[in-house]
Amino acid sequence: MVATPEAETRLGPASVRPGTPLLEALNLTEGAKGLEALLTQGRQVEATLRADGRVHVMQVRALTLEQGARRLGWVVLLGAETETEGTEGGTEETFHGMWTRDPGMKRLFRIVEKVARTESSVLVRGESGTGKELVANALHAISTRRKGPFRAINCAALPPSLLESELFGHVRGAFTGAVRDSPGHFRLADGGTLFLDEVAEIPLELQGKLLRVLETRTIIPVGGRSPVPVNVRIVAATHRPLRREVEAGRFRADLMYRLRVVPLFLPSLRDRRGDILPLARRFLDELQQHGPRHVERFSPGARRLLESHGWPGNVRELRNVMEYAYVIGEGPVLHEADLPPEFSEPHPPRAAAPTARQSPPQELPSAEGKEHNPEELRAALARAGGNRTEAARQLGISRVTLWRRLRAAGETGKQ
Numbered sequence: 358m359v360a361t362p363e364a365e366t367r368l369g370p371a372s373v374r375p376g377t378p379l380l381e382a383l384n385l386t387e388g389a390k391g392l393e394a395l396l397t398q399g400r401q402v403e404a405t406l407r408a409d410g411r412v413h414v415m416q417v418r419a420l421t422l423e424q425g426a427r428r429l430g431w432v433v434l435l436g437a438e439t440e441t442e443g444t445e446g447g448t449e450e451t452f453h454g455m456w457t458r459d460p461g462m463k464r465l466f467r468i469v470e471k472v473a474r475t476e477s478s479v480l481v482r483g484e485s486g487t488g489k490e491l492v493a494n495a496l497h498a499i500s501t502r503r504k505g506p507f508r509a510i511n512c513a514a515l516p517p518s519l520l521e522s523e524l525f526g527h528v529r530g531a532f533t534g535a536v537r538d539s540p541g542h543f544r545l546a547d548g549g550t551l552f553l554d555e556v557a558e559i560p561l562e563l564q565g566k567l568l569r570v571l572e573t574r575t576i577i578p579v580g581g582r583s584p585v586p587v588n589v590r591i592v593a594a595t596h597r598p599l600r601r602e603v604e605a606g607r608f609r610a611d612l613m614y615r616l617r618v619v620p621l622f623l624p625s626l627r628d629r630r631g632d633i634l635p636l637a638r639r640f641l642d643e644l645q646q647h648g649p650r651h652v653e654r655f656s657p658g659a660r661r662l663l664e665s666h667g668w669p670g671n672v673r674e675l676r677n678v679m680e681y682a683y684v685i686g687e688g689p690v691l692h693e694a695d696l697p698p699e700f701s702e703p704h705p706p707r708a709a710a711p712t713a714r715q716s717p718p719q720e721l722p723s724a725e726g727k728e729h730n731p732e733e734l735r736a737a738l739a740r741a742g743g744n745r746t747e748a749a750r751q752l753g754i755s756r757v758t759l760w761r762r763l764r765a766a767g768e769t770g771k772q
């Protein structure tokens with residue numbers, strides 16, 4: 358057998374003696390099953406090789422040398438590895454649990470630092486899983502209210518009747534089941550920050566009451582008479598462009614102006630693709646601190662798929678996908694086959710929109726187009742055997758977002 362010096366480095370001199378079977382010569386560490394058949398068909402195969410104590414992921418192609426019907430041997434072509442993930446790009450920054458290399462995200466962090474020192478209302482807009490709650494947390498942690506409570510309430514997760522009493526509290530006997538007084542989130546957040554997630558989902562009638570609370574800085578518990586003073590800073594979030602909700606008559610303009618004194622926009626993950634692989638690597642590092650598998654690197658195929666995916670569930674989806682791949686796969690290389698099934702579907706319905714890179718600027722309805730249609734929601738639920746947590750995981754959205762979308766699609770009902 359003749360090997361180029363480069364191939365000897367890759368394969369090691371011991372394995373390139375004449376007569377060495379192909380797979381042995383390649384010193385494949387994993388996934389060898391089926392490879393030989395592919396190689397003998399002349400197909401290019403992504404393979405993992407171990408040489409010099411290191412793991413290499415290479416594109417391998419074997420061509421048979423034949424004389425008539427007689428096979429003389431092989432020519433094995435090894436494609437060079439591509440670069441490793443996460444080493445290129447700008448300087449990284451971690452800001453209150455948010456990691457990025459993206460200049461836009463870093464600018465946002467600087468604004469958060471400034472706004473945190475004020476009492477201004479902040480409205481965070483971004484798709485599901487982009488880190489809106491982390492931003493709210495950061496605003497609280499930097500502010501002078503940091504010693505006070507931080508409370509979060511998801512306005513989409515509660516039916517309107519319950520939402521009012523969750524926000525403003527109720528007095529005993531206010532409604533059936535109100536067996537004792539309840540303070541509500543505003544009072545529980547007194548002296549601190551209240552995060553109103555999915556604020557656009559608050560029904561119009563309650564919007565009026567919320568506006569009154571923000572203007573008078575007092576609440577009236579459900580069933581109560583006298584106003585109770587509260588000292589709360591509001592950070593609100595939504596995945597919808599509020600202006601459009603106002604235009605559509607679903608949201609009060611006066612409340613919008615009251616809430617979005619400082620609007621912040623969190624870019625989706627597909628609009629900061631440079632963050633995908635390094636973030637994926639970080640999630641893997643976290644997983645392997647407690648898990649049995651040690652992943653040294655991603656295969657080029659896996660890298661390609663991760664980078665081109667549409668990420669409708671953003672960073673949350675990425676973390677879930679990494680967890681899946683970590684658990685499903687084996688060995689030191691994370692392969693494309695380790696990724697969840699939707700990555701191998703020929704045209705995943707929610708994959709990267711062709712226009713993803715030219716994503717619209719602030720205040721345009723970037724999130725709207727990515728919503729799952731009712732069939733996709735139903736299909737995910739069916740695949741998950743009706744388990745909403747699992748269906749949400751598959752769709753890369755939170756359980757609450759799934760619930761909200763089901764509700765919007767008229768598929769509501771039982772929680």
Ligand SMILES: Nc1ncnc2c1ncn2[C@@H]1O[C@H](COP(=O)(O)OP(=O)(O)OP(=O)(O)O)[C@@H](O)[C@H]1O
Pocket residue numbers: 454455456457483484485486487488489490491492554596672673676754755758
């Ligand atoms: N830049 C980031 N770096 C590291 N982790 C992140 C980042 N952004 C988000 N995450 C993680 O992604 C998950 C979702 O974040 P978060 O709950 O803040 O998103 P959200 O926009 O509020 O989502 P939703 O609208 O669905 O409630 C969290 O586990 C968070 O830790």
